[in-house]
């Protein structure tokens with residue numbers, strides 16, 4: 001039985017969703033996956049954090065990464081998490097209530113950051129740009145608020161790099177493309193290096209990964225997306241049933257296999 005969730009393609013407007021707290025739950029489940037942990041480690045490394053640094057986390061969600069950043073910069077540093085969702089920020093604030101860490105959360109849109117030019121030693125956004133209608137504008141804002149020499153780091157998936165092992169290849173390909181096209185920016189992963197170059201960033205570093213998804217998380221992540229693809233007419237109800245049945249069978253036979261591709265890209269402001 002598929003576990004249902006709100007449609008994760010709606011992360012661009014969490015507060016307007018039928019059940020905004022389901023996005024909080026999704027992020028918690030997601031952070032328990034190897035996928036998120038792998039992104040986090042790589043992003044921290046590429047940010048090259050220093051004690052006392054001032055760091056911006058764009059689209060911070062419930063603040064899991066933001067808290068890690070605050071611990072990493074130490075008591076003389078400062079970390080600001082911004083998000084366009086009040087639901088996410090309320091949760092993020094509740095999770096650090098009473099803690100003595102140099103962290104603050106601000107309601108703001110990624111494309112219009114409420115900060116002066118050159119005010120951060122580093123900026124990151126994890127799994128946010130795939131939800132943005134104007135990713136180049138959001139990156140331009142991160143570049144604007146970064147100090148010369150600061151590193152800017154993005155992590156995002158590329159949904160066309162989703163692989164599943166089912167007998168019907170053409171069905172797998174059709175479903176993966178349909179899922180990808182439901183996202184605002186399903187190809188964000190492969191587009192980030194170009195966006196970095198166009199934004200004038202230098203010393204660009206690109207790390208690509210294929211990250212494992214277990215069957216439970218695959219259902220949580222993809223059931224809403226694929227329901228949307230069916231409503232949009234990209235796949236039929238019959239194709240979807242065949243797809244889920246094939247995955248269910250693989251799971252029962254203990255050979256379910258799925259990976260999703262993503263990239264961590266960073267660049268330096270000259």
Ligand SMILES: C[S@@+](CC[C@H](N)C(=O)[O-])C[C@H]1O[C@@H](n2cnc3c(N)ncnc32)[C@H](O)[C@@H]1O
Nearest residue numbers: 011012059060061083084085088109110126128
């Ligand atoms: C998939 S979550 C990732 C959250 C967090 N970065 C993490 O990895 O745990 C995407 C986040 O981006 C936020 N978001 C979406 N569109 C945004 C925008 N235009 N400006 C700021 N935040 C945005 C959402 O509210 C959500 O919290």
